[in-house]
Amino acid sequence: MAALTADRSTPQRTGDIESHPVNGATTIFAGALVCLDATGFLVPGSTATTLVARGRAEENVVNAGVDGDEVCRVRQGRFRWNNSAAADAITRAEIGDPAYIVDDQTVAKTNGGATRSVAGTIRDVDAQGVWVETL
Numbered sequence: 001m002a003a004l005t006a007d008r009s010t011p012q013r014t015g016d017i018e019s020h021p022v023n024g025a026t027t028i029f030a031g032a033l034v035c036l037d038a039t040g041f042l043v044p045g046s047t048a049t050t051l052v053a054r055g056r057a058e059e060n061v062v063n064a065g066v067d068g069d070e071v072c073r074v075r076q077g078r079f080r081w082n083n084s085a086a087a088d089a090i091t092r093a094e095i096g097d098p099a100y101i102v103d104d105q106t107v108a109k110t111n112g113g114a115t116r117s118v119a120g121t122i123r124d125v126d127a128q129g130v131w132v133e134t135l
Contacts, residue, residue, distance in 0.1 A: 012028045012054035016076045020054065021068035022061050028072050033081060033102040033119060041067050042074070044104035050103060051117035055079070055134040080129040081119070090130045094122050099132045107132055 020034075023041035025080035028034060035051035037043045045051065055076040061071035081099070083089050088108040090099060098105035107119045107130050124131035 011049070016055075017058065017073055018054070018076070019071050019073050022063040022070045022072050024063060024066040024069065026061075026063050028057045028061045030057055030060045033079075033101065033107075034072070034074055034104070035101065035117065039067065043071050043102040045119065046103055047116050049100065049115060049117055051118045053101065053117065053134055056082060076134045078131050078133045079124055080126070080131050082106040083125070083130050088112070090122060090125055092125050095124065097122050099130060 020036065020042040022028060023037060023043045024106055026086045028042065028044055033045035034042055034055065035053050037044050038050040055074045056079050058073040058075050061070050061072040082105050084102055084106055088107045090107065094109050099119045099122045100111050101119045102108050106125055120132040120134045122130060123133050
């Protein structure tokens with residue numbers, strides 16, 4: 001396509017909820033940190049390097065079938081996840097840095113020796129956990 005030479009009415013999707021087909025033989029719990037895997041299907045957050053964080057699952061979905069048999073609604077935004085422990089615990093000093101996915105409810109300050117995907121940007125840390133904004 002060529003570059004614009006006049007105004008364009010560009011379609012947009014409004015809101016911060018999207019729907020994604022769920023990976024086969026996968027259960028996603030409402031409130032889980034969810035990601036797209038390397039094939040583009042939704043999976044719970046886990047320690048892996050090929051995940052793209054999408055946000056928080058808005059519903060419980062059990063896909064007992066094959067890839068894409070079920071769809072899950074996902075909300076993007078800022079969510080409080082559990083903080084990792086020991087040397088991987090996130091502190092206020094890391095605000096603005098990336099948080100890394102440990103599992104579907106926990107984030108860490110490091111990539112675990114190049115074994116974890118990015119969850120998003122650390123926006124705050126409090127006694128209950130880490131506020132992360134989905135990329």
